Structures are given as structure tokens and as C-alpha cells.
Amino acid sequence: MSKARLATIWLEGCSGCHMSFLDMDERLIDLAESVEIVFGPYVDLKEFPKNVDITLVEGAVATEEDLKKIREIRENSKLVVAFGDCAVTGNVPAMRNQFPVKDVFQRAYENNVTEKPLTPTEDIPALLERVRPVHEIINVDLHIPGCPPSADTIFFAVSELLEGRIPDINEKTRFGK
């Protein structure tokens, strides 16, 4: 039986959702029997591959680069999952949305700096004026809320997707199963 092609990626997130993925512990061994991880922090690949079955996206869309990546992911993935609250709602990275980008830069590089305050003009990501959850940019097949989602919830969701079902995550988290 051929294995499902699974990708994971983080955009503007803290990697906590990926840490929770690893918290599945020995269940990762069960998953490894039915999935091949084709992209993610555990795979040394720079380009997002084609023909991915399931992509878990951690983090919100905050930069021009994120915009490009998320569109590429949608184009090359059968199922896209917004993985964790930053992807689902914007959550932590979206806190900056109440300030203009120029004020954010000024605060980070000048107001809080005592020696040589200077906002760089090169080699920093081009920030979008507003951080956006993934579903505002592309169609999302499943949302897994949580900051981070629990390992149980992730295992449940991925197992259901592998069985060809879109799971009811609210039902799962409401009863803490």
C-alpha cells in the first residue's frame, strides 16, 4: 500500500504546534507506517514538493514570503490544515495588527534600542500591513484550534484524514477525548 504524502510547515508561529506534533511520541511510529513526511522542519528540502496529500500549516500569514508560500502549498496539496490558533485566527502574531507596520519596526529597532538605533532596510521580511489567518488567503480543509493543539487532537485529526474523513474537531476537543 502506498503511503500518504504528509507535509508540515510553519509560517509566523513559535514552533509550539510542531513540538506538540512530536508529543505524539510512540504514536509517531504508528503514523510512520502510513505516511511519508515529504516536507517540514524534519526534512532537509528547500522547495515545497508537488502532489502532497496533507499539509499541516502552523502560523499566520504575515509577510510577502508567507503569501507566496501559502499559495504554493494550496496549489500542491490535496488537503490543507490550519494547524493551531495562529493559523486559525492569527492569534499571537496578529497582535501587531492594531499598529501600523512602520510603528512596529520603529518600536523594535529604534525605541527599545539604546545603542545605534536604526531600522534596517535590507534582509528583513516585507511585512504585510495586517497579519492574516490562513483561511483569509486560501481555502482550508480543516481547522485544528489550540495553542498548541494537544498531541491527542493532532493524532485524532491526522488519523481521520488518513482514513479519508474530515473529522469534527470541535466534538473531539469539547469532550477532551
Ligand code: SF4
Ligand atoms: Fe505557537 Fe500557539 Fe501559535 Fe502554535 S498556536 S504557533 S503554539 S503561539
